[in-house]
Amino acid sequence: EDQVTQSPEALRLQEGESSSLNCSYTVSGLRGLFWYRQDPGKGPEFLFTLYSAGEEKEKERLKATLTKKESFLHITAPKPEDSATYLCAGTQGGSEKLVFGKGTKLTVNP
Amino acid sequence: DSGVTQTPKHLITATGQRVTLRCSPRSGDLSVYWYQQSLDQGLQFLIQYYNGEERAKGNILERFSAQQFPDLHSELNLSSLELGDSALYFCASSVGGRYAQQQYFGPGTRLTVL
Numbered sequence: 001e002d003q004v005t006q007s008p009e010a011l012r013l014q015e016g017e018s019s020s021l022n023c024s025y026t027v028s029g030l031r032g033l034f035w036y037r038q039d040p041g042k043g044p045e046f047l048f049t050l051y052s053a054g055e056e057k058e059k060e061r062l063k064a065t066l067t068k069k070e071s072f073l074h075i076t077a078p079k080p081e082d083s084a085t086y087l088c089a090g091t092q093g094g095s096e097k098l099v100f101g102k103g104t105k106l107t108v109n110p
Numbered sequence: 111d112s113g114v115t116q117t118p119k120h121l122i123t124a125t126g127q128r129v130t131l132r133c134s135p136r137s138g139d140l141s142v143y144w145y146q147q148s149l150d151q152g153l154q155f156l157i158q159y160y161n162g163e164e165r166a167k168g169n170i171l172e173r174f175s176a177q178q179f180p181d182l183h184s185e186l187n188l189s190s191l192e193l194g195d196s197a198l199y200f201c202a203s204s205v206g207g208r209y210a211q212q213q214y215f216g217p218g219t220r221l222t223v224l
Contacts, residue, residue, distance in 0.1 A: 031209045032209070032211075034212065034213075036215075041198075041218075041220070042217060042218070043112065043114075043200050043202075043215035043216050043217050043218050044153070044200070044215045045112070045215070046112075046212045046213070046214060046215075049212050087153065089153075091209060094209070095166060095209070096141065096143075096158060096165065096166065096204070096206070096208075096209055096211065097143065097155040097158060097166055097168060098143075098145075098153075098155060098202075098213060099155070100152055100153040100154075101152070102152040103152065
């Protein structure tokens with residue numbers, strides 16, 4: 001069964017303290033790996049799509065990377081407004097549906 | 111703002127009742143997806159429509175059904191509601207027709223079954 005596992009479940013950082021979130025997947029024939037940000041009670045907001053091992057994408061303080069078995073979301077010098085739940089999802093060949101992990105809840109304290 | 115709209119924002123109803131959730135995709139998007147988010151299960155794919163036709167089905171209960179209309183808006187119908195159906199229901203849209211496209215999510219409908 002296709003699975004996406006995220007770790008840690010929750011992460012507390014001080015403002016400016018860089019860290020990484022992990023997403024490992026067992027989606028056979030992975031076609032795309034997606035990162036979303038979700039604020040409480042809101043819909044997921046698209047961040048990045050990664051298609052092949054070695055690919056990297058950046059947006060402000062966030063950088064997403066992909067290997068053959070996992071993806072990382074690196075957060076550099078985070079600010080309190082980066083506090084949210086970060087979701088990872090994969091799609092496989094032959095399907096457009098997203099298989100989501102349960103997310104990492106990030107809290108950045110000032 | 112993703113451009114995907116969902117109504118209503120909140121729904122409170124009783125067990126055994128039937129409700130309809132509505133979604134309008136982003137302009138130009140042909141695919142609509144429905145997801146259910148509960149505290150213990152995370153985001154689960156329910157069903158996808160592409161240009162009016164059902165494209166894929168996930169863990170959707172037989173009590174639930176959906177359709178996509180000629181103007182591309184979609185409705186998710188939930189019937190014989192149970193307490194366990196309480197969740198956030200999200201609609202997402204994409205251009206469709208290709209794999210691994212980003213999906214844009216609406217603000218969701220929070221369903222509470224009492």
